[in-house]
Amino acid sequence: MRHASSLRYVIVWLSLMGLALLSFLLSGTHHGAFDIVFALVIALAKTTLVALFFMELIEHRFINTMVVLVSAGLITLLLSLTVADIVTRHTFPRGPVPTTPQAATR
Amino acid sequence: MHEGPLHPQFEDLERQRDAARLGMWAFLGSEALLFTGLFVLYAAYRTLYPDAFAAAASLNDRALGTINTFILLTSSFTVALSVHEVRLGRARRSALLLLASILLGFVFLGVKLTEYAEHFREGIFPGPSYRYEGLRGFGPRIFFTLYFLMTGLHALHVIAGMGMLAWVMVGAWQHRYSPLYHTPLELGALYWHLVDVIWIFLWPCLYLMHA
Amino acid sequence: MNETLRRLLFLPLQRSTVAYEIDRLHYFVISVTLVGSVLVFLLATIFTIRYRHPPEEPATPNVQAGYHSPAILLEIVILAGLLLLFLTWWVIGSRQFVRLRVAPDDALEVYVTAKQWMWKFAYPNGKRAISTMYVPARRPIKLIMTSRDVIHSFYVPDFRIKQDVVPGRYTTVWFQTTEPGTYQILCAEYCGTAHSAMRGEVIALEPSDYERWLAERPFESGPAGEAYVEPYTPEEGPRPQMINLVNEGQRAAAEHGCLRCHSTDGSAHIGPTWGGLFGSTVPLAGERQTIADEAYITQSMMDPTAKIHRGYLPVMPTFLGRIRPTETAAIVEFIKSLRNVPRQGPEGEDPGPVQGRITP
Amino acid sequence: MTSGTYEADLVGVPETHAPTDVGLDYLRADRGIRSWLLTTDHKRIGLMFYIVVIFALILGGIFALLLRTELLTPERTVMDAVTYNRMFTLHGVTMIWLFMIPAIPNVFGNFVLPIMLGAKDLAFPRLNLASFYVYLLGCVVTLGAMIWGGADTGWTFYVPYSTTSQSAVVPIVLGIFIFGISSIMTAVNFIVTTHTMRSANLSWFRLPLFVWALYGTSVIMLLATPVLGLSVIVVALDRAFQLGIFDPALGGDPVLFQHLFWFYSHPAVYIMILPAQGVMSEVVCTFSRRQPASYGAIAMSSLGIALVGFGTWGHHMFVAGMSEFDANVFGVLSMFVAIFSAIKVFTWVATMHRGSIHFNTPMLYFFWFLFLFVFGGMTGVAVATESLDVHWHDTYFVVAHFHFIMVGGTLTGFLAAVHYWFPKMFGRLYSERMGLLTSFAVFTGFVLTFFPQFLLGNAGMPRRYYSYPARYQWLNVLSTGGAWLLGGALVLTLGNLLVALFWGKRATANPWGSRGYEWMTPVLPPKTNFASTPFIGRGPYDYDRPEEAAHA
């Protein structure tokens, strides 16, 4: 297996730094709900770069990519269904603060 | 140029290397799910206390967080280069690059510690000891408990990663690895990149999405 | 038909408006389960007999592989049918579920507080009750529930309703009884030592009786409201009988031997006196303290060593499983009624244990 | 076709080779206690797991019998409430983490997986040994905690009870964390082995079905276990430092813990059933002397269960205060995951069609499995029906559901495996008559124990109840009687096997006339399984080939 020149790593590194800078700058100004979207999209882009080039998924056997895809799918599942519960719960006022033994000793 | 040991259960070196890589990837998947537990708590509580979380995130120093991001990205880069170098047969250079990565790891931890120290000085502690007057209520307290859990667990991984890199650095320096055999170095690098990737997500969650 | 199936399956009475409907789905699902598993088992048995290995043949005969496509087709059809069946259950079940969760607008609201190990009820007019909830029959009732400590679950088998009661937030459940009667409440989420003793009752009264009950003096200002005490057992059938809770508590305390160790007049004894106990601040072993509220008193009966009154020996036996939940509530009411009895220690403090009588 | 062709297919495998080719068998290859304790031989590690796992089963069984004895009468019978509550927690923890999760994968998976792949060992033999010791450490920690006083939270550790309970919760959850590490190690090893250690020519679709089941199991172990580890560690930290992450008094949401816990624990139930299903696939093909009716269907539904199973955790939380929306999503996904199990069941039954059925003990266990798993599974679908679960949740109906699957399914699968691979593991034959008899007794005891619990649940008796209203008594008495019978039957089963272990008839290499790869090794496989890497030229269920040919 012969490898690309070190130039490739430099390019990836520079793009990563660029993306990080972009993310930082974007966070200085506010875009409402898009704050989160921008931040996450950029984070995903960076992850893809790291995984493909630094971690060399692009050259490894496909099964390694498969591990990443399955994990990512499960992470999304766990995050989305848990958050969905909170978002769609009946909006009762939060209850009175209970007096658990723990709280009592504080 | 040596090819590394072939363990008796394997038929050839290529399979042995594939096995090691896949094993590492599987382990990384497992690690990712470990962190996901905390990310789920973060996401859920952020949904419950959106404003408090945003306000609490502003208490983190965005500049320091960003510097740390640059540091980790760069250390990932040097680690990737070191794998590249060993493949070109320049093991000493590879070892030096690893040394650079480890040093960057120390810098990262140092920055993290100053941040912790600053927080403690202000009274921002995890759990019930939280007593920062500027921001009270449930939300900020949960935010910072999660902040310490997430960055703490991440720091543990940074330390573990540095240990691994140090191990392979010694190996590289002693020419234990060759272009044909450098699996341990590759695995150490993979682990370090995972540490980087996790930080890539911690950083926006804990620093950027602020009020 | 309904009645036969209900008895066959050991289901409780159907005493809420939704119970019958849910049971119908229950019959459907359970009969498919039974028939399905028996069919599968029978089929396997038939194959075993039909295709038994003939003893005279070699152990591993040459069995041909080929499968006829009709068989595969059949399997696909059966599977599709099964999925359709499951999805039908889901559709019916989830619609019923949403109905169970969303109370009608005109429902009467009762506030429920759960704590280890008792149920407390509060009515919009300020009236309160412990362990026994009175409601008008045939009217939708919405319970707005929260917990003071850990998670509990409000469960009335006769109504087919259950809802976890979570600390820190409100959950709701609703029901509408079909006729007056007494229905058991069980705690269905494990909540500690006396989880299984955390029972109570719903008493559905004729609306007119309910109005009368509601108009009586609110529970906490007087000695006590009136309560129906006998625990409900279906074999006995309802035996409505109104008893004064405080008197019942006194009787129960005597019967279970509490008064061998506890005085009611504020004087010293083996255990702390009950005079003036309720609402007082109790010093606990280990430099802690607590307020003597219903929860503390209940806990003292069920798990006496959990919190030890400072200066006393931990000799009180647990009464968990020995006193009925309604008696628990009655004893609590009895102790409450003694809240103004002066204590005979210095400065009206707790007089401390009697000396020289360590073992009861 | 001549037998010569097939001889070439299985180079290095057949018994016709002189023993010197392959060395001594694995039991005799090395001697001395060190050669066992420090072995990296997957077969020996499997046996070490075997011993510990059986002790765990007996311990959990003793707890169960004590529980049942207490439930003979509505109030106190032999123990007080505090003890009872600790007892069911210990029973659950022991049965799940000490016994069931490692039982089939780590004992039988370890033993036969490399052989089935034509490999000399697992990809990481030392990791395998480490997995055993980590598991042992977990046992020591948990058992220590039990002696310490045990926890009284139930195996589910729901907060805020678990963060406030006065019992030894921390050491128990620490033990569980350690078990988690062991699980992950095994999972990595199995996944990598299946991918990279297959002998040349052994394509994915020639893998024995047991391997597919283990593969699915490993995927779940790998990706679900860390979430459990995290949630129990948070509980432990919470207790140690009062972090209050889930503490409602500090604004926390206890239901979130349930999400995390069940994200592991629902998939974990498939960790428990998939290997048993794998065993059943082997058993039914061997004893019907028949190819599986559809190999692809069984193999793919193992993966289907593993993946879709991740999306159904919320069905444990219908009444927990979760939103209706989530309840509906989890409800429908539960319906889909059930279909994969149905596919397997139908395929097994179809496999028997036109087979040549031998009625040995493993096959009898397959029969019990078929009935109990289908019934238990269908009651799973019943409790996944949201409105019905409202009545059933946390009643004995649920207890009956999961014992039907875990005892009637997994334990039965374990027992089938115990008998099926007994000749291969120990080179002896057990008494078939006693095997069949004890199997009948196990089934009778089982049904008597757990069928009444369905009715108890219908009648509304909640679980984790130390005392119960008197109207439930007679069903409880039945159940307790059944439990004693079941316990006795299991002791007899064990006795039969122990007798066989020492005095049983010597077995031949392939007493069942199976075509599975593992049966092509000598009576007792040699230490490295094969002299040289075998070339596997046929499928594991090729019963349509002449005996001599397949056997070489």
Ligand code: HEA
């Ligand atoms: C090995 C363990 C195991 C397995 C495999 C399963 C399998 C399933 N389980 Fe079970 N379950 C548990 C162990 C298991 N469960 C445990 C331990 C608990 C309690 C946890 C606790 O609270 O302590 C529990 C609780 C539990 C609940 C929560 C109940 C409650 O607390 O209120 C639910 C709800 O949906 C559920 C559903 C299911 C479903 C849909 C399946 C499905 O996967 C079943 C699929 C199988 C089939 C469907 C059978 C095959 C069908 C056929 C062949 C068709 C038959 C033919 C005809 C009908 C014609 N389970």
Ligand code: HEA
């Ligand atoms: C693998 C899982 C498993 C197994 C096998 C069992 C087996 C049994 N269980 Fe268990 N049970 C659980 C998992 C399991 N259970 C779980 C998870 C819970 C929930 C806990 C909680 O609420 O937190 C539970 C709860 C539970 C309860 C409810 C307690 C309550 O809610 O109050 C009851 C009550 O009857 C019960 C009874 C039994 C009985 C009688 C057996 C019998 O089948 C036991 C019979 C076994 C023996 C007596 C051992 C003898 C064995 C041998 C001699 C070895 C043989 C070996 C070979 C042949 C190789 N169990």
Ligand code: CUA
């Ligand atoms: Cu309250 Cu159980």
Ligand SMILES: [Cu+2]
């Ligand atoms: Cu489940």
